Amino acid sequence: MGGSSIWLLPPAGSEIESKLQRLIATTLPCVFPKAQLPLFPPHITLTDDVDPALDPPTVTSSIEVSAPPAIKFEKLNIGKTFFTRITLHLEKTEEIRALAIQCRMKYVTNGNAEEAKKWAESFTPHLSLVYMEGVPGQEEVKKVEEEVAKAGIKFGVEAWTGGSLTLVNCMKPIDQWKPEGVRPI
Numbered sequence: 696m697g698g699s700s701i702w703l704l705p706p707a708g709s710e711i712e713s714k715l716q717r718l719i720a721t722t723l724p725c726v727f728p729k730a731q732l733p734l735f736p737p738h739i740t741l742t743d744d745v746d747p748a749l750d751p752p753t754v755t756s757s758i759e760v761s762a763p764p765a766i767k768f769e770k771l772n773i774g775k776t777f778f779t780r781i782t783l784h785l786e787k788t789e790e791i792r793a794l795a796i797q798c799r800m801k802y803v804t805n806g807n808a809e810e811a812k813k814w815a816e817s818f819t820p821h822l823s824l825v826y827m828e829g830v831p832g833q834e835e836v837k838k839v840e841e842e843v844a845k846a847g848i849k850f851g852v853e854a855w856t857g858g859s860l861t862l863v864n865c866m867k868p869i870d871q872w873k874p875e876g877v878r879p880i
Contacts, residue, residue, distance in 0.1 A: 698866060699745040701754065701798045702738035703764070703791075704859045704874060711855045712737060714846045715822065722846065723781070723825050726838045730827050733869040739766070739785065739822050742798040743865065749802070751862040751876025758798060760880045763857030764790035768850050771843055772821065773836060781825035781839060783848065791820050826869065 705712040715737035724732045745754070767786040774780050785791065795818055800811035824843070831839070848854070861874035 697744050699747040699749070699862050699864045700743040701741045701745060701758070701802065702736075702861050702863055702874065703741055703766075703794070704736065704738050704861055704877070705766075705855050706858050707877075707879070709855060714848065715824075718824055718842065718846050718848075722842050723839060726835055726842065727825070727827065727831070730829075733826050735823070735826070735869055735872055736874060737822060738861075738863075738874075739791075739820055741791075741795045741860075742803055745798075745802045745862065747864045747866055749862070752878075753876070754802065754862045755860040755876040755878040757801065758794070758860055758878075760794065760860075762790060763880050764788060764794060765856045766791075766854045766858070767852060768822070768848060768854055770850060771840060773831065777826055777828060778823060779821065780823075780827045781831065782821040782823045783843075785820040785822065787818075787820055792818070795820070 705715060719737060720734050765788065768783045769786050770784050772782045772784045774782055792815055796811045796815045799814055800806060800808055804810040804814070857880050859877045859879045861877045863872050863874055865872060
């Protein structure tokens with residue numbers, strides 16, 4: 696992950712935002728008591744590698760949204776990298792795909808639509824719950840699944856619609872990641 700990232704945040708003050716923030720900040724760190732898990736806001740990364748010198752409000756206000764995307768979680772996933780270690784994979788709807796392509800095209804590929812569309816083929820929309828080194832064991836995964844279910848996170852149904860776009864400088868340490876230029880959609 697390089698530069699800044701454009702994120703889609705859950706609606707501010709919503710029940711889903713509270714549930715996800717509690718999982719990230721309180722509940723899931725208890726499953727991994729020996730790990731130093733970084734805390735971060737719940738978000739969906741639409742694209743990364745954005746120039747960190749860009750003005751956040753200018754970036755977020757330039758993104759066109761014809762219809763606020765509906766967010767549906769598909770499954771809990773155990774990933775292979777630090778930033779994708781434990782995620783909620785999303786249904787890759789046309790709205791999310793189009794939003795990600797637009798962000799990539801405007802701020803990463805210098806307007807190259809074909810390059811942005813090619814990138815989108817491997818784009819896996821997700822919401823991270825845990826960033827960590829190492830792979831969790833089977834018992835830990837089972838406990839995470841239980842905690843996600845207890846939190847009321849459901850799969851295959853709409854979790855939220857819309858939210859807010861933001862630009863975050865990810866060149867900084869994770870504990871300094873701050874949403875800037877937040878724009879409700």
